[in-house]
Amino acid sequence: xxxxxxxxxxKFFAIVVSILIGMFTVATLYPFIYIAALSxxxxxxxxxxxxxxxPIDATLEAYGYILKDPQFWVSYRNTFIYTIGGTVMSLAFxxxxxxxxxRPQLKGRRFFNLFIAFTMWFNAGLIPFFLxxxxxxxxxxxxxxxxxxxxxxxxVILLRNFFEAIPKSFEEAARMDGANDFxxxxxxxxxxxxxxxxxxxxxxxxxRWNGFFWAMxxxxxxxxxxxxxxxxxxxxxxxxxxxFAIVQTAAGFSAETVTAAIIVCSxxxxxxxxxxxxxxxxxxxxxxxxxx
Amino acid sequence: MSGVVLNKIVKKYGAxxxxxxxxxxxDPKEFVVLVGPxxxxxxxxxxxxxxxxxxxxxxxxxxxxxxxxxAPKDRDVAMVFQNYALYPHLNVADNIAFGLKIRKVPKxxxxxxxxxxxxxxxxxxxxxxxxxxxxxxQRQRVAMGRAIVRHPKVFLxxxxxxxxxxxxxxxxxxxxxxxxxxxxxTSIYVTHDQVEAMTLxxxxxxxxxxxxxxxxxxxxxxxxxxxxxxxGFIGSPPMNQLHGFLEADDAGPVAQIGRLKVxxxxxxxxxxxxxxxxxxxxRPEHVxxxxxxxxxPIRINLDLVETLGSEALLHTDLDGMTFVARVETLGxxxxxxxxxxxxxxxxxxKLFDAETGxxxxxxxxxxx
Amino acid sequence: xxxxxxxxxxxxxVLAAFETEDQPASGGRLEAAIDHLRREWQLxxxxxxxxxxxxxxxxxxxxxxxxxxxxxxxFRGIAGSPWVGLEHFETLFANDQFLRAIxxxxxxxxxxxxxxxxxxxxxALMFNEVLHASYKRTAQTIVYLPHFISSVIIAGxxxxxxxxxxxxxxxxxxxxxxxxxxxxxxxxxxxxIFIGTGIWQEAGFxxxxxxxxxxxxxxxxxxSAVVDGANRWQMMWKIxxxxxxxxxxxMLIIRIGNIMEVSFELVILLYQPATYxxxxxxxxxxxxxxxxxxxYDLAAAAGLFNAVVAFILVMTANTLSRRFSRTSLW
Numbered sequence: 001x002x003x004x005x006x007x008x009x010x011k012f013f014a015i016v017v018s019i020l021i022g023m024f025t026v027a028t029l030y031p032f033i034y035i036a037a038l039s040x041x042x043x044x045x046x047x048x049x050x051x052x053x054x055p056i057d058a059t060l061e062a063y064g065y066i067l068k069d070p071q072f073w074v075s076y077r078n079t080f081i082y083t084i085g086g087t088v089m090s091l092a093f094x095x096x097x098x099x100x101x102x103r104p105q106l107k108g109r110r111f112f113n114l115f116i117a118f119t120m121w122f123n124a125g126l127i128p129f130f131l132x133x134x135x136x137x138x139x140x141x142x143x144x145x146x147x148x149x150x151x152x153x154x155x156v157i158l159l160r161n162f163f164e165a166i167p168k169s170f171e172e173a174a175r176m177d178g179a180n181d182f183x184x185x186x187x188x189x190x191x192x193x194x195x196x197x198x199x200x201x202x203x204x205x206x207x208r209w210n211g212f213f214w215a216m217x218x219x220x221x222x223x224x225x226x227x228x229x230x231x232x233x234x235x236x237x238x239x240x241x242x243x244f245a246i247v248q249t250a251a252g253f254s255a256e257t258v259t260a261a262i263i264v265c266s267x268x269x270x271x272x273x274x275x276x277x278x279x280x281x282x283x284x285x286x287x288x289x290x291x292x
Numbered sequence: 293m294s295g296v297v298l299n300k301i302v303k304k305y306g307a308x309x310x311x312x313x314x315x316x317x318x319d320p321k322e323f324v325v326l327v328g329p330x331x332x333x334x335x336x337x338x339x340x341x342x343x344x345x346x347x348x349x350x351x352x353x354x355x356x357x358x359x360x361x362x363a364p365k366d367r368d369v370a371m372v373f374q375n376y377a378l379y380p381h382l383n384v385a386d387n388i389a390f391g392l393k394i395r396k397v398p399k400x401x402x403x404x405x406x407x408x409x410x411x412x413x414x415x416x417x418x419x420x421x422x423x424x425x426x427x428x429x430q431r432q433r434v435a436m437g438r439a440i441v442r443h444p445k446v447f448l449x450x451x452x453x454x455x456x457x458x459x460x461x462x463x464x465x466x467x468x469x470x471x472x473x474x475x476x477x478t479s480i481y482v483t484h485d486q487v488e489a490m491t492l493x494x495x496x497x498x499x500x501x502x503x504x505x506x507x508x509x510x511x512x513x514x515x516x517x518x519x520x521x522x523x524g525f526i527g528s529p530p531m532n533q534l535h536g537f538l539e540a541d542d543a544g545p546v547a548q549i550g551r552l553k554v555x556x557x558x559x560x561x562x563x564x565x566x567x568x569x570x571x572x573x574x575r576p577e578h579v580x581x582x583x584x585x586x587x588x589p590i591r592i593n594l595d596l597v598e599t600l601g602s603e604a605l606l607h608t609d610l611d612g613m614t615f616v617a618r619v620e621t622l623g624x625x626x627x628x629x630x631x632x633x634x635x636x637x638x639x640x641x642k643l644f645d646a647e648t649g650x651x652x653x654x655x656x657x658x659x660x
Numbered sequence: 661x662x663x664x665x666x667x668x669x670x671x672x673x674v675l676a677a678f679e680t681e682d683q684p685a686s687g688g689r690l691e692a693a694i695d696h697l698r699r700e701w702q703l704x705x706x707x708x709x710x711x712x713x714x715x716x717x718x719x720x721x722x723x724x725x726x727x728x729x730x731x732x733x734x735f736r737g738i739a740g741s742p743w744v745g746l747e748h749f750e751t752l753f754a755n756d757q758f759l760r761a762i763x764x765x766x767x768x769x770x771x772x773x774x775x776x777x778x779x780x781x782x783x784a785l786m787f788n789e790v791l792h793a794s795y796k797r798t799a800q801t802i803v804y805l806p807h808f809i810s811s812v813i814i815a816g817x818x819x820x821x822x823x824x825x826x827x828x829x830x831x832x833x834x835x836x837x838x839x840x841x842x843x844x845x846x847x848x849x850x851x852x853i854f855i856g857t858g859i860w861q862e863a864g865f866x867x868x869x870x871x872x873x874x875x876x877x878x879x880x881x882x883x884s885a886v887v888d889g890a891n892r893w894q895m896m897w898k899i900x901x902x903x904x905x906x907x908x909x910x911m912l913i914i915r916i917g918n919i920m921e922v923s924f925e926l927v928i929l930l931y932q933p934a935t936y937x938x939x940x941x942x943x944x945x946x947x948x949x950x951x952x953x954x955x956y957d958l959a960a961a962a963g964l965f966n967a968v969v970a971f972i973l974v975m976t977a978n979t980l981s982r983r984f985s986r987t988s989l990w
Contacts (some may be wrong), residue, residue, distance in 0.1 A: 021786050021790055024803065121974045123718075126947060151710060151717075170379070174390070175364050177391030178395050179365075182706075210808075213925045259816055259819075281804075281868075
């Protein structure tokens with residue numbers, strides 16, 4: 001639509017909508033700005049509720065407190081291990097599996113598809129899953145976390161649909177050239193499916209980076225917990241610990257500024273990756289109809 | 293018997309039978325075109341030869357070796373696909389080399405083979421490009437290069453030109469023909485386009501509804517179609533098919549087509565068949581506006597003149613039946629507007645049994 | 661990517677799909693199966709790890725669901741524990757806390773539907789009216805962002821912002837002379853905060869689906885509307901909304917199907933004993949009963965009930981959405 005062709009009423013409408021969008025955007029962004037400002041403020045300023053938009057009595061004390069905590073670094077490292085290990089594990093299961101499911105020559109294809117899809121509709125729930133993990137001896141195990149959340153039906157189906165949409169002649173041409181199934185998958189389908197695989201990789205990375213509940217339930221050892229669990233511990237400990245509040249506020253930080261500083265530290269990697277993600281997720285969410 | 297031999301080949305999908313026992317012998321170095329309307333089983337037949345579809349019954353042999361259960365890669369055949377199936381993530385050189393790499397051919401050898409093929413196809417300057425940066429014709433050449441580089445016993449072409457525009461199609465057609473002359477590899481080519489079939493083939497196999505209607509050289513099919521289907525399929529515009537019945541007078545058999553009586557050559561087949569419903573086939577090319585020696589006149593009502601340039605198509609009405617003539621214009625069409633009589637050469641007429649569709653012409657029967 | 665699709669290659673797909681039911685003309689079924697495996701064993705090998713994973717991590721727990729009907733003890737194990745019939749379900753439905761959890765689950769979902777569902781649609785419609793491309797792009801980038809932030813951080817932000825001493829909300833209320841409120845300890849504030857947080861986090865991301873549907877509307881509809889003299893407001897109501905109605909319906913059906921699924925991770929992070937009254941949902945109740953108090957069998961029974969209700973809802977929703985999507989654009 002062309003602005004010059006807009007009537008006066010249309011222009012007014014467009015401007016009002018743009019302003020509303022702007023307000024919603026600012027409202028979305030504001031909590032992050034507030035947290036960032038808080039993390040750089042002094043404990044006194046935070047406690048007194050003076051921080052609104054910019055740091056008050058700017059200080060790095062809160063960051064100093066966090067970065068000196070060895071547990072912060074351990075859990076940061078763990079999160080990287082879970083994210084990278086988990087994503088690699090996911091792709092190792094999903095790519096070959098989805099390829100096999102996408103091939104019409106696979107007997108029992110309908111059964112296997114239903115077998116996968118059924119888990120999207122029916123889930124045994126928290127308790128049996130937990131007991132199963134205990135039976136498998138995967139409690140408090142980093143490998144257990146990486147393995148037990150490697151596959152989900154949605155990602156399998158997403159990739160299978162993409163593979164199915166690749167014209168059959170690509171497989172046939174490769175076959176006549178002497179390729180076996182592994183070669184067809186690795187040399188033809190995987191390169192042809194880069195957008196879909198990128199999307200799934202992103203979904204895996206994001207869910208691993210943010211994963212919290214099961215890590216909290218399944219992991220006991222402090223040297224195994226990921227950043228999110230550490231963050232949760234810190235937030236709840238700080239706000240419950242009155243003594244901390246009294247003693248540490250004098251030191252230039254408070255429960256609020258420390259919490260804010262941890263939040264900032266754990267958001268930064270997301271913000272760094274986000275521009276790369278954005279290219280894919282809009283398509284990824286609509287996959288099924290991906291055309292390039 | 294060397295070459296490709298199909299013996300009573302059948303293809304069924306569940307209860308649906310799409311190929312009904314095809315017999316075909318293709319000699320070494322021959323260029324055979326399978327042609328027919330969509331759904332006639334020509335592609336399925338080709339894919340069975342390639343090994344991409346299983347053969348339900350019958351045997352397929354290449355150079356005396358039965359291939360029914362042999363994997364596609366071990367059949368020593370190469371295929372050019374309709375959509376080319378070029379790998380978009382590989383450049384031209386890697387696309388051509390793909391099959392050799394999979395087969396673990398030494399690198400130096402691959403490089404040399406790719407070079408040779410690129411020269412043959414005029415792709416030398418494009419080896420580093422991706423398929424998406426190539427024109428339709430160039431992509432087509434890469435697809436052929438991928439087939440050629442393996443030096444297979446048989447080339448299979450599955451409608452390779454149908455994605456090109458008309459001009460490029462004509463050009464690539466000639467190129468495929470030239471390439472076949474140069475390499476001399478047995479080729480089986482599937483198309484629905486009878487012009488492609490006529491121009492490319494040593495022999496054409498006309499298929500319909502999973503059966504072979506006729507096998508022959510392009511001129512055999514054009515001059516002596518075995519039945520009404522082939523007559524209607526080969527040639528453009530198709531042969532005029534006029535319904536009538538057989539009569540006889542003192543001088544011999546006559547086809548009664550509406551008010552028109554057409555004298556037929558004497559033949560045993562037509563004896564004592566009075567009243568038999570027949571179809572008279574007249575090729576649009578075998579009709580002239582001016583009288584020529586030996587021709588007989590037919591009166592028509594001119595409906596429409598379509599100008600093609602050196603020729604024109606006259607759409608006419610002959611006793612309620614559509615009749616198309618293809619006549620020379622000599623650069624001028626004004627004289628065509630008033631035409632009410634056309635002239636037909638009797639020796640080029642075809643006669644078909646209206647019930648079975650089979651040719652009743654003497655030479656047609658001897659021709660097949 | 662230059663995949664050219666054409667009718668004939670699609671045809672061959674259909675034929676190939678038929679082929680799986682191809683019966684051999686000669687030879688037994690067993691022989692055919694062996695022949696098939698010899699040719700295609702690699703496919704099954706590729707499928708195998710994933711199938712085993714599904715069995716071990718998703719289907720085996722379904723076997724473990726039987727403890728919902730057993731007096732489960734860790735020492736006797738799942739199979740060894742004695743059956744108790746429907747005892748746990750009787751206990752459940754006599755349990756006020758569990759009934760409250762069901763009520764809370766449904767209430768929170770319903771409120772979410774009421775306020776959370778229209779938000780992304782309205783947002784998408786508004787984005788569609790923004791002409792300035794880079795302004796629109798920037799706004800979209802920002803509003804999608806919270807979706808990618810973990811619930812722990814989201815909860816951390818909420819807890820901080822609503823903190824009675826330092827929180828920005830109370831600070832602003834202070835400007836207007838209002839007394840500070842300890843929001844997160846007050847049951848009546850839990851749901852507004854929870855649903856508001858949900859909208860903040862997901863409305864932007866949720867708008868993508870609707871924006872895509874809007875992008876799929878035939879532009880000539882708008883052009884002919886312009887020629888007919890319609891203004892943007894009218895076009896939105898007469899063209900855009902009717903065009904994306906199938907998408908809206910399908911998304912609505914999916915939401916209704918997921919009514920038992922409240923994002924309990926966020927609930928766990930935001931609630932506290934003082935707000936259980938309005939905040940405790942089925943899954944958080946299961947979490948406390950099962951994983952914190954060790955009443956595995958009772959909690960598993962609650963989980964089974966939840967799963968069955970969810971399954972019925974989802975299947976109904978699937979059936980409905982399939983019916984709608986047949987007439988819709990996707």
